[in-house]
Amino acid sequence: MEVLFRSRRSTGSSVIWVVQEIMDDMHSRSLVMDEPGTLSVREFDVPEVGPNEVLIEVELCGVCGTDVHMNEGGMPLDFPVIPGHEFAGRIVETGEAVTTDFAGVAIEVGDAVTVCPGRACGECWYCNNVPARPTACLDRTVYGFTSIDREPTLRGGMSEYVLIEGNADFFRLPDDLDIDYGALVEPLAVASYALEQSFQSGLPFAREGYGPGQSVAVQGTGPIGLLTVATAHATGASEIIAIDMVEKRLELARKFGATRTVNIRDYDDDEALIEAVRAKGNDGIGPDVVVEAVGHPSAFEQGLRMPRNGGTLVEVGHFADAGTAEINPTWIVQNDISVESSYVYPPAQFRTSLSLLQGYRDDLPFLELFDYRVDLSEAESAFEAQATGDSYRATVHP
Ligand SMILES: [Zn+2]
Ligand SMILES: [Zn+2]
Structure with missing residues (x-):
């Protein structure tokens, strides 16, 4: 779709019109937590992709202990929220201005990526004075924890589509790394950063x-x-x-x-x-x-x-x-x-995770963590499996 849009855009308005119509028809089925304990699957329009944005189709998203805690009412958030901050997917469309990932690796449609969920504002006192600690940002938004009432709506991993915003940090997965590893990059960033402390x-x-x-x-x-x-x-x-x-x-x-x-x-x-x-x-x-x-x-x-x-x-x-x-x-x-x-991690910690996964995947059984896989309609059972400890890391596959 993106190829069509880009290659023919300058040749005639009728083509733009046709492709635009396909775009407008795109919907995303997404899990919504209206309030703690209330989960449902809803359908949203997929917005137009801005010049600095990237649209991805989610392959899998882990259910974290924090998601369970949020569902049990343990986090004072602005609901409703599309949960999910440990996810990987494939690029469906890139904005014109986006040519690389956070680490400067070239990207194109179809590439597998994972997204660093925390996003600093870049403007507050902390962003200007303590840039190595983006978690201290005074206006931080986080994929999987930010209200759907704040644009863009598709900002959680338990969703068919996620819109990666302009200054959000995403990382292309190496070609030889199965996309499932992408959902481990975030928790491994938490763990490796903790030991680094x-x-x-x-x-x-x-x-x-x-x-x-x-x-x-x-x-x-x-x-x-x-x-x-x-x-x-x-x-x-x-x-x-x-x-x-x-x-x-x-x-x-x-x-x-x-x-x-x-x-x-x-x-x-x-x-x-x-x-x-x-x-x-x-x-x-x-x-x-x-x-x-x-x-x-x-x-x-x-x-x-x-x-x-x-x-x-x-x-x-x-x-x-x-x-x-x-x-x-x-x-x-x-x-x-x-x-x-050890409070979360800076985005560059994702590089550490990717290197560890690439270097040790043959020695350590990383993918054995994913022992409970469901699609979006059964996401609630994944929350239960995670809450009871029946699974190490339940995953939702939209
Ligand atoms: Zn987590
Ligand atoms: Zn800030």
Whole structure:
């Protein structure tokens, strides 16, 4: 359609008219969350693609724990919303001014792409003064979380079509990477960025921060935890301790590179659990780095006491508010624990994800995460499967 439009546009108005009519007839079936707990499939007109925009036809979209949380009323958003921020699709049409993706890779109709959902305004104090932290933008919009009443409507991945706006950051998938991997780029960006928070900035010196050969514990082996295990494996951790209460998940964690596992159910109380984790890191001293990817306040309380003295706890699990934790600040001081936050990622983290997926797809079973696939009409069951833990990462295939 795009080829027709572009190649004949200058040759006669009748052709433009015919093609324009086809464009106007395009509709998108999209999942809409009118309010938490209310999901339905609705049909929308596909808008005309502006010079800086790109239209994609979605192939698949993951149902994230955050989507479940949103559906359960845990996020104060401006509804209705088309959910979905972990998606990949193929380019249907590109605006005249768009010739490359975010990384400068040439694109054309039919290419597989994934979209970095967060979009900074580019104009506020943070965008001007702290550009490396686009998540701090004061007028940030996010695919999958922004009201359909704010143009453009098609701004969520659980939809046949998504319109990529002018300054949204999208990435072309390498030709040799199956399009399904595209839906893992976002969660892997979350996970790899979280582990990167434990890197010591400036000149590295012996055993400060994370580095090759070090000991990493990961609390929680849902998708973010598993992908953190994968990142630790890929970056040369010598010990990777996976912690969860579901044996099946710990088994998968071993396939993703965990060298030892701790099943929470084997321990009577926090004390015993913390001791078990410390016993498995650095010959009983405790791991150098702990990444909290559970999202429950008790996990944060436990995680704070797991690293060796001078070690690091990275908090990534509590993206959504799950309540408060009890902290004894003296523990942090006396044991010299660094506590790092990890809030989403800058768009360039998608390049890191793509490199990790390309480099490790033969070693690590990334696509085994997708164990519950449905089409748009059954999307509600995908939310359920994700909420109950029946699937690692349910996917909707519009
Ligand atoms: Zn997510
Ligand atoms: Zn801004």
